[in-house]
Amino acid sequence: MSQHGKSLVCNVIAVVVSFSLMCGIARAELVAYDGFGTSGSLNGTSTGTGFSSSWTAVDAFTLSGFNPTLPGNAPAASGGCAGLASVATISASRDLSSELSSTSGDTWYVSFNLDSFGMPQGWFRAELHSDEGPWVAFGDSYTDRLRQHKIIISDGSNIADDLPGLVGSNTLYYVMKLVTQANGTVDAYMNYYDVAAESLPATEPAAWAGHVSLSGLNCGFDSVTFKGRSYADNDAEYFDELRIGTTWADMVVPEPGTLVLLVCGLIGLLAYARRKNSVKRHWNWSWKRTVNGTAVAAGAWLVLATGAARADYVSTVLDDNPVAYWRLNETGGDETTMHDSATDDGDQSGTWHIREAGDAGLGYDGPRPSAYPGFEADNKAPRLLWGRTQPTYVDIGNPSELRITGALTLEAWIYAEADDHAYGVVSKWLGNNYGNPTDDRSYTLMVNDGNKPGFWVCVDGSLDTDVRLYSDTAIPLGAWAHLVGVFVPSQSMRLYINGQLDKEITEDVPGTIYDSDNADVWIGMMQQKERGFNFKGRIDEAAIYDLALSGERIAAHYAAATIPEPGTIALLASGLIGLLAYAWRRRK
Incomplete structure (x- = not known):
């Protein structure tokens, strides 16, 4: 030669x-993804990204070690979920962080793997739902005593469906395409691939096996449901690798x-x-x-x-333009300046106060790798302990930028060491006792008795007009947790724990927050200046925004802290x- x-x-x-390295490692940016990579009950799990809630599973959905083989070009599977169906219909649902609008003119793709293990009778499908009524579904069905592929669109009352063929394989990879139009017309297309005999095409196919269309769907699909039914006891259908994206490439190949x-x-x-x-x-x-x-x-x-x-945590926070962001990385003693990383002028920098607090101080370990690879190896945090008359806390003062009366987001990481009292985390909340003559309550992200987070706002500064959102979730002692409270005037108050929506109220939400000219912003304390409801433990990465962060952005913040940078x-x-x-x- x-x-x-x-x-x-x-x-x-x-x-x-x-090219082989590329195909084996790359992953497209997805709207939502869950690989079901854990074990135990599906109910309450929160793996994956792009969701604002955990799975709510009815009856016997059980996560297993099942790891299905997917057709060529499909992304590698991780874990698996088994729905053990008896003669009743079972379902599992989860809210999306961002809705898929039916009037946006966008195109959406959804895929999942299904293995029926030879179940002769029954059906199983994935569904997208809108809280306004419409839904769309695709998977297999049991129609006319035959197992057939099926795709369905419903506006809540009318249904359009298509049965493109008989189910000839136990293990299938389903892909659905939704094409939306500004007038609310939605076209749904469906393909399916035999895992044992087929590969997914690298580019979108010109023809689809199934197609249905329905008009008047002026809604947003905001949740995912898996639903199925068997007509014999102990039959099972396994599903895995739920993916939602905006291109065919999201389902099969790199961007x-x-x-x-x-x-x-x-x-x-x-x-x-x-x-x-x-x-x-x-x-x-x-x-x-x-x-x-x-x-x-x-x-x-x-x-x-x-x-x-994957960006690091700090960059991800700063990308969302906080009004103030305190890394709390400083070392030193009493009166140390705690710098604001969101501005250059230092107007929102605070002062560390330590009096009668024993082992309290600056420079303790903050969230760090390997558990939190989005932070530096030497990331630091202050340790706050309760002092009877003069507790430890960071006093930010009362700058005009933090006298927020409209949309608001409070964010912080906490490492609690006690759960026997109510503690302030990030607060502008001053009560009328112990020498303070007026009510000056505005907002607070806090932890209540039992170490259960809370988020409060107040209309006129008094206890009579405060609105409180409490979590039912107890944060473990001696472990870092990411807390976020979001206020949307007249619409909602939301509380997030570790990137997931934990609690929300949408009724009796005030239209404004009290503008106190007397209460300072505190990190680690609330209610009283000298006998404060001060936090016991460590606080890190505190931030305040004069906007309402979306669930998607909050999930991105947590992911940036916890997922290694590729x-x-x-x-x-x-x-x-x-x-x-x-x-x-x-x-x-």
Whole structure:
């Protein structure tokens, strides 16, 4: 073989290896995803991303170690969920962080894996629901005593459905496409793939097996439901890998943008390697060039494709423009300045106060890797303990930017060490006792007796007009938790724990918050200046926003703290590949 021929072969190998790495690791950005990667009851679990609630499962939905084989090109499965159906219909539902509007003109794709294990009678499907009535569903059915594929749209009273074929395989990968129009008309398309015999096409197919259309759906699909029924005891249907995206590529292959980057990089690599190889006369040089080139291409692609996929926690918070954000990383003693990271002028910086508090102080461990890889390895937090007359807390003062009367979000991480009292976390809440002559209550994110979070706002400063939202969830002592309270004037108050919506009220929500010109903003205390309801434990990363953060953004904040940055893994992998290639070259 000629030298040019050898060079071409080597470069083709580089392309194939790099492309294989890409297909095996890349993940598109999804609207929502759940891989059901835990065990036990499905009810109450909150794995995945893109949801504002946990699963609410009726009857016997049980998470299992089942890990189904998916058709070629489908993303790898992780975990599995079994719905053990008797002769009754069972269902499991979960709210989406962002609704899928039926009038937006957008296109949505939904997919999931289903294994019936030979169940002869019964049906199982995935559904998208709107709280206004309409719904759409796809999966298998038991119609005319036959198991058939089925897709359905309903506006709450009228139904359009299609039965595109008989179920001929136990294990299937279903994909649905929803095309919306501004007038509320929705077209739903459905395809299904036999896991044992088929691969998903890399590009969207020109033809779909099933299609239905219905007009007048002026709504937003805001929840997902899995529903099924067996006609014999102990029959089971397993499902896995729920994915919701905006492109066909979200269901099967990496983002097109990533492919473009890879192709451009590989073209450049191929041209460079060919030029170099044409000068050399030794076959081994071509192979060494190939390995080095592959390492460079794969590493560069991994960094480009995944390095920006996960931001660190601090950047994610700052992207949402908080009015004030206190990292609380400082060290020192009494009267230490606690800096505001959201502004440059320092107007919302606070002062650390420590008096009769024993082991309280600055510089304790904050949330850190490996449990919280979105933070620095030396992330710090203050430890606050109750002092009888002069407790520990951070006093921010009363800057005009924090006298918020409209939309509001309060956010902080807490590490509680006691659960026997009500404690302030981030508060502008001053009561009329212990020397304070007036009521000056505005807002507070707090923890109540039993270490159950709460979020309060007040209309005129008095106890008679405060509105309180309490969680039923007790935060474990000695562990970090992420808390967020959101106020939407006249609409809702929401409380989030660890990125998930925990409690919400939508009735009797005030239209404004009291503008106190006397109460300071405190971190770690509420109610009283000298005998405060002060927090016992550590508080970190406190932030205040003059807007209502969405559930999706709150989930993104928590994810940025808890999910490793793929770019780190990419750098390590590419470095190891490059080191091996270099060592091999040195041996030759």
